[in-house]
């Protein structure tokens with residue numbers, strides 16, 4: 642992947658985050674997508690994952706739900722389709738495109754965990770790690786986005802954090818253990 646291609650795809654995803662149609666607000670770019678990219682790059686060597694694949698997969702993992710809220714429920718299915726369309730425009734090699742798509746398809750806790758590639762496992766851990774590192778984003782989602790009351794929102798965030806924690810590999814849990822325990826104490 643050339644630097645130009647990377648910059649161009651970043652621009653496209655950032656613009657979709659800034660669009661009025663994005664129900665999560667622009668913050669999802671700064672407080673979720675960028676941290677997931679950072680985490681994925683940091684974790685890649687631990688997972689023996691291809692750094693280019695995990696970077697692209699992290700950049701595009703929630704793109705479908707950002708573009709169109711109707712795709713949120715099944716964004717692990719629509720994500721790979723959107724990624725393929727985008728990567729095709731840059732004539733990205735077929736084999737690498739498949740690896741990116743596969744990582745996106747398995748990034749959620751509930752989905753095809755047993756078939757995860759190294760890149761898929763790396764992305765899933767990077768995604769879950771970012772939830773634990775960015776608790777205010779989850780609180781924002783609960784109270785502002787979902788309009789929950791204090792207790793309802795608290796329980797929702799706590800459950801989401803516990804799910805994210807369960808998703809982490811043991812050595813990744815150790816990286817964010819302090820943040821996780823502090824968050825649980827507050828909640």
Ligand SMILES: [Fe+2]
Pocket residue numbers: 702703716748749
């Ligand atoms: Fe996601």
Ligand SMILES: [Fe+2]
Pocket residue numbers: 673677702703768
């Ligand atoms: Fe995500």
